[in-house]
């Protein structure tokens with residue numbers, strides 16, 4: 265069957281909350297790409313968000329392969345710097361060494377990437393460095409497209425929307441995605457961090473989103489790489 269609607273998730277940092285997140289994804293048959301920092305695996309930490317201490321403990325390297333089985337592991341740099349501030353050789357090292365480390369851990373060739381850090385964390389210069397000097401095939405920004413159209417620039421790829429930035433807007437987009445008749449290819453691409461669900465205890469909201477989007481005969485549920493491979497094949 266030729267699908268016109270594709271759903272994929274992209275979640276960053278490889279935190280231990282991914283275990284709970286994946287349980288919910290798996291319950292509803294949804295697929296995600298997880299962007300990991302290989303030199304931070306196994307390290308503990310926390311973030312203070314909205315005055316609340318949020319655990320930011322990373323999955324141990326020996327747990328990565330089993331935890332993310334059935335989903336996709338992708339690169340997020342070795343140590344999570346803002347790569348727009350780095351020398352070109354260090355940009356390439358941060359991306360390509362992470363890609364190689366993660367490929368060795370998971371046992372397949374890692375091809376995806378998500379830019380780390382907030383603010384302005386990507387630009388044409390670093391996108392071209394990655395495109396021309398690594399084995400990466402696509403790189404995701406944190407700039408929202410607020411839409412479903414497949415994009416031409418695979419090294420400054422824009423997600424549709426974050427899971428938690430504006431929950432009503434995400435639910436409205438999910439409704440539009442599911443209920444529109446479409447001849448054009450539609451890619452609904454949701455990004456975020458599983459630890460964000462701890463901030464306002466939004467785990468029930470996440471399960472509602474999964475439930476709403478799951479089990480539709482006309483939707484292809486896949487990882488980022490599967491989504492992009494499919495789009496490239498049929499376009």
Ligand SMILES: [Zn+2]
Pocket residue numbers: 276277340344379380381
């Ligand atoms: Zn990150």
